[in-house]
Amino acid sequence: MSHVAETQAAGVVAVHHDDHAHHEHHEHHETFITKYIFSQDHKMIAKQFLITGMFWAVLGGLMSVLFRFQLGYPEDAYPWLETILGKWAKGGRITPEAYYALVTTHGTVLVFFVLTAGLSGTFANFLIPLQVGARDMASPFLNMLSYWFFFIASIVMLSSLFVETGPFSGGWTAYPPLSALGDASPGSKTGMDLWIISMALFVVSSLLGGLNYIATILNMRTKGMSMTRLPLTIWALFFTAVLGVLSFPVLLSGFILLIFDRNFGTSFYLSDIFVNGVGALPNEGGSAILFQHLFWFLGHPEVYIILLPAMGMVSEILSVNSRKPIFGYIAMVGSLFAIAILAFLVWAHHMFVTGLNPLLGSIFVLLTLLIAVPSAIKVFNWLTTLWRGSIHFTPGMLFAIGFVSLFISGGLTGIWLGNSAIDIHLHDTYFVIAHFHIVMGVASMFGMFAGIYHWYPKMYGRYMNNTLGYMHFWITIAGAYMIFWPMHYEGLAGMPRRYYDYSIWESFKQFAELNRFISTVAMIVFAAQLLFLINFFYSIFKGRKVTSLNPWGSNTLEWTTPIRPGHGNWPGEIPEVHRWPYDYGKDGKEFIAQTTPVGEDESHH
């Protein structure tokens, strides 16, 4: 591995910067509280986001194991379930109330707390200042608030699990009237109040973070770091932040109207309703569909808020570990941009069967399927990046390759569902579950794992255990396919999602055995994630120490900082950037860091 030698060389370059270090950045005294709790250091905030996200991933994953338990073994009773869940599993069977609460909380938590806060919260915070060459975010204080709003949102969500009427149970999309009427569903009582409060706090957190990311990327790039010299991670995180800032407020407005309908007798979403056991409600003239427009105006960009950071990190990791430039940098940025624009123009494809005006629906079909074009560009560019490279299979690289595989598999089924004339058959079946879990859930999770394995040495100055990483990867990718691939077949049989029990349905009960298989694999895959957790926390304290500044032989700026960078990142001056970040394998050199000036005899590309 010749790059290790060059790693040392790069280290020398970085140290060289230290020579003329005159500490502009004054080291203030840090207490435990300012360093680990109310920290304003972007790296510590990133770790706070990550670990809180991991907490939710475990809890959300555990919820899916529980409801998969019900789906896999619907007729058996397990007394230990009653031991842990109490009245939610009376007689050892999870009740429908509990089942729907688990499904709803699983969705909400995974989408927002894990794959938004845990993913872009972690890596935007960690990578933006390090890769653009800034000492910290534009506003470290707002950044800290962003985490703490997320923390409070987490506490409120967590508390909703313990209220007497149960947590919200109307699905993560929270469509009214179900979410507005406590009499229609017990979960829509106190549980829903807490759910909305938590989500509103989460929107605040997300906005504070997003504005900060945008401001930092636009204004705080180091000398020479033009926008076209940014690593693709930063481009992806930039578009992610823009999407969030423009769409989260719309979600909040939708929630505010919902709060009014729930508590103050307005009729934004309610009309012509007769609730069993209560009678006719006075509300008239509202539109339940209005909420869906407001929700999906965030909801669809949200999919890309989840996916884009993973795409950016995968682009970076694939290039670094193929020892080859990312293919088509400008096309990669262009396709990110196209995806970000189109993300705002496709929301109603979630609403093809709501009775939407067919002409409007047809426009959304066109725009939705157009997204396949930039997505295809990205896939082909990733494949070409691997072509004639020299691939190092680090655990990060494995997960990046896995991401591409999953993104292809899940993306292709989007072509089915985006076509309204097929969606009219497959909408809200397991086909949809398979589609979005693969393309958005598991793929983004893979992007997150790739990022964690790849930047772990920068985060903690230690490595994670490779063998555990390899096992984690192979079990997870095989398991993910075994869980979600057969679900396409259930969907093609029309099997609806969000059913507690299929045994009374002549059309869907043939899958009992398959459901058991899926549930069993889901449990194994969940257990494999514990391997990752053990590896993660063990390695923080006991992992192999990083000894070279640039262990992967990477071009980007974060590897010019000390092995354990302090607050301010570079002890001396921030290095100057002279080139784009993907000069791998150029002119026979294995890699040329961004800080290396362009030589006179260097070839142009």
Added chain:
Amino acid sequence: MSILFTIAVIALIFIVIFQIAKASEYVTLLRGEQKGLRQSNKINAWLMIVFLVLGLLGVWYCNDVYFGQTLLAQESASVEGERVDSMMWLTIAVTGIVFIITQIILFYFAYKYQQNDNNKVFFFPHNTKLEVIWTVIPALVLMVLIGIGLRNWFLFTGEAPREAMVVEITGKQFGWIYRYPGKDASFGKKYYKNIDPASNSLGIIWEDQLSHDDVVTEQTMYLIKGKPVKLVIGSRDVIHDVGLTHFRMKMDAVPGIPTTLWFTPKYTTKEMKEMTGNPNFAYEISCDQMCGNGHYSMKGNIEVVEQEEYDLWMAKQKPQYLVNFPDKDPSVKPAADSVKSVISMVKTVNKDKAQM
């Protein structure tokens, strides 16, 4: 006890795996980091090929086992649904080819271009021609899929044929109510504040003459083979969805905003029982929109029959108006005490309303 045992076994497995992983890292360090990394690189590269081959076999196996249980193995039960099926076949062909080719390329490249002293990295930052090719080709293919899709979409969501029969279907937690317009082929008006679960589940306004021959039923909806049917869909409480998986159709039921859906049943229920070889076959209406804790049990049935059988069935149905007001029924001679009981029933109904 068995639980504790299971937990202990699982914990033990974890400890063993963890120790092996730790040991293998020490071994790697002892034997020289470079050599160890090279070896694990080779193993992972091989696993890429193993995964590709096993994965494709798995895809084939899964298809072998489960294809027969999907609806693609059966013909669509509606004329319009055939178009959905043919679109799905075309889309399977397109996405299937892309899936297989790209997955093979991905894992094969990963294997082929593993780190190797003989592999020289090819500096290849961009190539406009290639990029234009793989922008334009997907765009063109998508245009074809969009074109076909939109033609079908406008057919599905367009006006129902003039000869179509009309049935109203209303969702409530957790069941369906059907209404047939009767001889006048028009529904009487309804207003949700008139709803009385006992006698007027839809809130029909009886003053509207058109309502007098409306037939209201639950459980099973009767449709006629070969006759287009237009469903007028509504909901009494939250959003539901009329899922007609055998007909390849579905549409939401939204309170306050009626929606419609039309299709032409192709086979009677009896014929479907024979075709599927399943004596219990039923056209089930599944609620496909989360509607509360009983969502999973919100089931309706459709019985598709021949015209004659439908006529016979319809002749036996009594309009809801006459069920509520038997004294208006010309076919029933009012006996003295039955009138009394009706009067008392109407009174209690009114009382109930007043209480509400």
